[in-house]
Structure formats: C-alpha cells, structure tokens
Amino acid sequence: MHQHSALKTKPDLQQEKILTGDRATGQLHLGHFIGSLQQRVALQHQHRQTILVADLQGLTDNGHQPHKVSSNILNVVADYLAVGIDPSKTTICLQSAIPALAELTMYYANLVSVSRLERNPTVKNEILSKSFGRAIPAGFLTYPISQAADITAFRATLIPVGDDQLPMIEQTNEIVRKVNTIAQDEILLECKPLLSKTPRLPSTDGKGKMSKSMGNCILLSSSEKEISRAVKSMFTDPHHLRVEDPGRVEGNVVFTYLDAFHPDVGHVRELKQQYQEGGLADGTTKKILEECLQEILKPVRERRERFISDKSQLIEILKNGSDKSRQEANQVLDRVKQAFGLDLFQPA
CATH class of the missing domain: 3.40.50.620 (HUPs)
Structure with missing residues (x-):
C-alpha cells in the first residue's frame, strides 16, 4: 500500500x-x-x-x-x-x-x-x-x-x-x-x-426554530420596515396585560433577543427587574430591541446589497x-x- x-x-x-x-x-x-x-x-x-x-x-x-x-x-x-x-x-x-x-x-x-x-x-x-x-x-x-x-x-x-x-x-x-x-x-x-x-x-413567535417559510425570522437582508414589523409582532408574556402588571421574562422572546444582542448587559438586567416588578410596557422593551437590531443589521444589509449585485x-x-x-x-x-x-x- x-x-x-x-x-x-x-x-x-x-x-x-x-x-x-x-x-x-x-x-x-x-x-x-x-x-x-x-x-x-x-x-x-x-x-x-x-x-x-x-x-x-x-x-x-x-x-x-x-x-x-x-x-x-x-x-x-x-x-x-x-x-x-x-x-x-x-x-x-x-x-x-x-x-x-x-x-x-x-x-x-x-x-x-x-x-x-x-x-x-x-x-x-x-x-x-x-x-x-x-x-x-x-x-x-x-x-x-x-x-x-x-x-x-x-x-x-x-x-x-x-x-x-x-x-x-x-x-x-x-x-x-x-x-x-x-x-x-x-x-x-x-x-x-x-x-x-x-x-x-x-423564532419571533416563540414557536420553536426560525423558518423563512413560516415568516417567523429576521433575515440578514431584512429591511428596516421588516425588522420593525418582526419586533412588534414578537411573543412576550401573554399575561402581561397592563403596564403595571408584573411580567415574566422566561419564554419572553423580546428578552431572549435582548440577552443575545444588546451590548449593555447591565441595562438588560435592569429592564428585566423592572418588567418583573411591573411598570415596564412591552412596547418600550420592543423599541429598545428594535433600535439594537437596526444598528447591528444596517451595515450587514448594506454590505450584502453590494455583494449580491455582483x-x-x-x-x-x-x-x-x-x-x-x-x-x-x-x-x-x-x-x-x-x-x-x-x-x-x-x-x-
């Protein structure tokens, strides 16, 4: 051999x-x-x-x-x-x-x-x-x-x-x-x-894996509007009906994404505490997450557009x-x- x-x-x-x-x-x-x-x-x-x-x-x-x-x-x-x-x-x-x-x-x-x-x-x-x-x-x-x-x-x-x-x-x-x-x-x-x-x-709806065909993911090529729409539709705590109600962080997709993407760990910790105690609206947490994701994905999207055009x-x-x-x-x-x-x- x-x-x-x-x-x-x-x-x-x-x-x-x-x-x-x-x-x-x-x-x-x-x-x-x-x-x-x-x-x-x-x-x-x-x-x-x-x-x-x-x-x-x-x-x-x-x-x-x-x-x-x-x-x-x-x-x-x-x-x-x-x-x-x-x-x-x-x-x-x-x-x-x-x-x-x-x-x-x-x-x-x-x-x-x-x-x-x-x-x-x-x-x-x-x-x-x-x-x-x-x-x-x-x-x-x-x-x-x-x-x-x-x-x-x-x-x-x-x-x-x-x-x-x-x-x-x-x-x-x-x-x-x-x-x-x-x-x-x-x-x-x-x-x-x-x-x-x-x-x-x-996935953004909290139902398992992300899938483009299911419409429950944010693509690297997603536009500002698509990112905004996806964050607004994210699954939170279904029992958090009023701002003053205590909310659950576990299983709350918005907080899972904040943990994964937000650069300020201390700020996310404070948001969680405030949410669990009551007094923090889902709309506020979603706005913070959206700003974070828009900042991360904008340069990626722009570079991608250049590459896919050639x-x-x-x-x-x-x-x-x-x-x-x-x-x-x-x-x-x-x-x-x-x-x-x-x-x-x-x-x-």
Whole structure:
C-alpha cells in the first residue's frame, strides 16, 4: 500500500482544521448570525477554516423543488461575506462541485446499517419534525454519512456544532475508525466538537426554530420596515396585560433577543427587574430591541446589497474555493480507494 505521510500528519492545536457549512435552502437569518456566523468570523483569524455551501444536502428534503436550493447558493455566499467572512482567510466551497464528497459517501454507506442511521437522535428528531413517516427520502436518511464524507475529505478535526449535532460527530468518528481498521493505517482523522456557547435563538413567535417559510425570522437582508414589523409582532408574556402588571421574562422572546444582542448587559438586567416588578410596557422593551437590531443589521444589509449585485464576483469566490477543496478531497479519496483495494488505475 502506498504511503502518503503528509496525509497522516495530525495538525497542532493552533492549526486545527475547521469545517462548517449551511444547507442552501434559504437566506441566512439572525439565528445563524448569533449561533455560528460570528464564531466563524473569529475562528478564521486563528485556524484554517473551510465553509461548505451544502447544496446536495439541501436537496435531501427538497429533491422535488430543486430551485429552492439552486436559487439560494449565491444568497448564502453573499450572507457570509456581509458578516465579515474573508475568502482570503476562509475557503468557501460548493458541495456539488467536489465529486469526491459523493464518492466518499458511497464508500462509507457500505459501513453503516439502516438501523444505525435510524437510531441517530438528530435524524430521528428531524424525521419526526418533517412528518416523513416511512416516506423519508433515502438521501435524507443517509445525510450523516454525507456529513462524515465532508468532514473527513477536508481533514477537519474541529467541528463547531450545537448540542443537537453531537450524534453526527459520534457517527463520523465511527466511520473513521472502520475505514482506518480496513486500511490498517490511520488514513482518516477523528474530529471533535467545538460546542457553541450561544443558546438556540427562538423564532419571533416563540414557536420553536426560525423558518423563512413560516415568516417567523429576521433575515440578514431584512429591511428596516421588516425588522420593525418582526419586533412588534414578537411573543412576550401573554399575561402581561397592563403596564403595571408584573411580567415574566422566561419564554419572553423580546428578552431572549435582548440577552443575545444588546451590548449593555447591565441595562438588560435592569429592564428585566423592572418588567418583573411591573411598570415596564412591552412596547418600550420592543423599541429598545428594535433600535439594537437596526444598528447591528444596517451595515450587514448594506454590505450584502453590494455583494449580491455582483454575482460574477460571488461565483468566482465560490469557484476558487471549490477548485482548492477539490484537490484536498481527491487526496483523501485516493487513500480511501486504496484502503478498499480499488486503486487499480492509480500509479504505483
């Protein structure tokens, strides 16, 4: 078997390789901004980072409406640039432009049982939330395998995730160990999670996750009027009927957003105390939140408008990142094919 010592070298802590990504099924919103985008901007100065626009994974539950994915690829790239992700520091690439990812998925799929996929809590929860029943698309059921292909192809060792994604990391490492056992060599690297300290941002109506289709999120591209309308409609304490009534802060979306976005922690603490004691109107807290969000999103929106107006630049950034990533992924694919004994045409 060929030896590629460069592939076996483990990165030192400072040079840990980071992989993150987003399904290209819609524009990015405030939940993405606070949950991952700000972290990625910081990480690009400390680590080697690749961001994958996951269009193939977007198709796993949108195969019947592929336009929803294809029309959002450049939107997502514009969102990245608008928040400060720098393509000279972070490689931005397109999943479908790197055939090795699909090929690795196929090899790994032979090492994972259907029952193991169905036991994955993340997959199980998403199947329930999407009400697939037994009509689950095969691509959706196997997307943990696709994620393992992404992570291993880029030799990523640090994966920023929320708690709900930990089963994905576990499943990736199971696949890594199986492939390494077949190869009798450490050709793939295990990865570890970088847990987000930011709690998941609720939708503006307080009913779970943000969703553009449900109209309960604030997009990075939202106009001043849209931000204002969204804040005014936010869920508060339904029992806080008069200003002088004591109000509940827990489950009150306005205070959750103030905690996440307002720069003055002490001021938010005072507002909470006043609200709980009675004497603070919902309209006042919403006005404070709106001013805060308008200030944060105005420069992001303006930068985004500039980027989205130059689609050729976005395509060039994505193409350059994909070309670089294709070379990386092909090296890993070659080693996996060797492990399976399917390297007949590769030079000795």
